[in-house]
Amino acid sequence: MKTYKIADRCFALEAINNDVYELYEKFAYQGEPEFVITTNDEDILFEREKSRREREFEGLKPYEFKDxxxxxxxxxxxxxxxxxxxxxxxxxxxxxxxxxxAYLFTAKSGTGKSTHTRLWRELLGERAVMVNDDKPLLRVGEDGVTVYGTPYNGKHDLGCNMSAPLKAICIIERGEQNSIDKISASDAYDMLLQQVYRPSDGLALSRTLDLIDKACTKTGLYRLKANMDISAAELSFSTMSK
Structure with a gap:
């Protein structure tokens, strides 16, 4: 069992495989844990079956992931x-x-959200820092939304152990011509609901839906139609950073 701190919460993690501890290494913390996360063989079996069903649904070949x-x-x-x-x-x-x-870009898989944040880094140089490129955590407070880096940084491992106040959420769509519009919570809600992790636990799901509603009132919401040119980054940054 080892102790970590993510999203300002200190917790202990008890795992079977060392891969878990290695993944969380950058978030190691010396402190009294507020709770304990424990994984076991049944959890691994659940993830294996879930991955199998998802690949089958998407028409992908079976793949035997490591425990x-x-x-x-x-x-x-x-x-x-x-x-x-x-x-x-x-x-x-x-x-x-x-x-x-912080600026969060979300989209359907393959649309180009990671490509767009790469264009921001090309445009802004050292001013731009990747917080997380796949699965960040968002905390909703009285003063706004804070976004946190996590060990789950995507296939390119772009991210770090940091937090920042979230200024805007931007939904990206492909387009030949670049354009960006500020949108309402109702306009953004369907995509936000698709992109949030929805727990199977009823109480946790209820909390999550409530947090989405609150987050929409505390940060800017935008829809960006973008090509893969740096001009798209220039437009989105100049608009959302105002």
């Missing part, structure tokens, strides 16, 4: 459920911080 990798998924799933008790939820997106403010 260690599957256990990392199980650990994060349990952590995400627990975090809802602390007004924090798991979201699928690419988050970049510029001058201390």
């Amino acid at each position: 260690g990798y599957l256990e990392t998924l199980a650990a994060y799933r349990k952590l995400a459920v627990k975090m809802t008790e602390y007004d924090t939820f798991l979201f699928h997106g690419s988050v970049i911080a510029v001058d201390g403010k």
